[in-house]
Amino acid sequence: MDSTPRRADAAGNRERIIEAARAVIANADEVKLNAIAKQAGVGQGTLYRHFPTREALLAEVYREDVDQLVAAAPALLAEHEPLTALARWFDRVVEYAQVKREVFAAVEAGVWQDLSAHSLGPIGAALTALLDAGKAEGAIRSDVDARDVILLIGYLTRLEQDEWDARARHLLHIVLDGLRRPQE
Secondary structure, three states: OOOOOOOHHHHHHHHHHHHHHHHHHHHOOOOOHHHHHHHHOOOHHHHHHHOOOHHHHHHHHHHHHHHHHHHHHHHHHHHOOHHHHHHHHHHHHHHHHHHHHHHHHHOOHHHHHHHHHHHHHHHHHHHHHHHHHHHHHOOEOOOOOHHHHHHHHHHHHHOOHHHHHHHHHHHHHHHHHHHEOOOO
16 A cells, blocks of 8 residues: 555546445446546546556455445444444445455465455454454353354355345345344
């Protein structure tokens, strides 16, 4: 990730490119850079100055989504009871997993390894915070950990696009029901 300070217009272009890429990834059968540039309202030269390869752009979309997903956990815990916070975090996982599925399908194995390293640790930590809060409140089973949940929700990357809307959130609700502490 590039941490070089940017001019305001360049930073705005970069953000518009990332948002356009996210929209194209979620809604198109094929990720084409010219379509992303057009949707972002920039020329192809501007796109390539920020992201010299398709993989670099897709990787940045993915990184930003991971960062947003991780940041959501403490914010949700501050606003909601732990089980509700986890359910709302799962809603965000649906969006994240849709982008992840498309990004991983579009990039090389070497980039995939870098992206996995970027996401698994922080997402595991965010999920652990959500689970621990739920356990402390007595709403979440005591015998689950972040790795269990990551393995369970990994199926999202296997859903076909045509079944996404019907199944993604429904299946996460089933996982959430399984995480609830049984009533005694």
